Amino acid sequence: MGVVYADPPYTRDHYSRFYHVLETLALGDDPGVSVIPGTSDEPSRGLYRVQRHQSPFSIRSEVLPAFSQLFGHCKRLGAPLVLSYSPTGAGTKARPQPRLLTVPQLIDLAKGYFGNVTVSGTDRIAHSKLNRRHFNSEIDYDAEILIIAQP
Numbered sequence: 647m648g649v650v651y652a653d654p655p656y657t658r659d660h661y662s663r664f665y666h667v668l669e670t671l672a673l674g675d676d677p678g679v680s681v682i683p684g685t686s687d688e689p690s691r692g693l694y695r696v697q698r699h700q701s702p703f704s705i706r707s708e709v710l711p712a713f714s715q716l717f718g719h720c721k722r723l724g725a726p727l728v729l730s731y732s733p734t735g736a737g738t739k740a741r742p743q744p745r746l747l748t749v750p751q752l753i754d755l756a757k758g759y760f761g762n763v764t765v766s767g768t769d770r771i772a773h774s775k776l777n778r779r780h781f782n783s784e785i786d787y788d789a790e791i792l793i794i795a796q797p
Contacts, residue, residue: 650720653730654703654712656745670695709746710755717759721797727760729793752793760795767791 670677678696682688702708720727733749747755749765756763768790 648723649726649728650723651728651730652716654716655701656732656747657704669698704746706746713747713752713755714759717756717795720795721759724797726797727756727793727795729756729795731791731793732789733791749791749793756793756795760797762796764794765791766794 680690680694680696680698682690702712717727729752731749731752732745753763753765
């Protein structure tokens with residue numbers, strides 16, 4: 647029997663916002679630049695590709711169905727799941743609610759699919775903050791946990 651390891655995004659930041667230039671270079675296409683919603687031709691601030699990938703794990707209205715689908719697939723396979731996630735921190739000025747789902751919400755959801763759900767800490771891991779210092783909260787060295795869900 648195998649195991650499923652998942653490390654989905656846990657904030658509203660889409661990974662594609664960091665890789666759209668590389669994606670365009672790799673594909674060698676000219677997708678055009680997305681526009682600001684509600685305008686007809688004003689380019690988005692990030693100059694993102696038209697129809698760039700956006701993870702349902704990073705969209706507030708789609709995050710619960712995305713996790714339900716992940717948990718459901720693992721259940722159908724009879725496979726344990728190791729889910730890497732970042733606990734909900736206190737937030738920052740820029741992001742008062744940094745996580746789309748809290749750890750307790752994920753655990754409750756997982757318990758609907760798995761018989762045994764546990765949480766394991768990791769040793770002294772901190773996430774890089776790629777924004778201005780005054781937006782950052784204090785460094786949290788408990789920045790990653792593993793939610794282990796077994797049939």
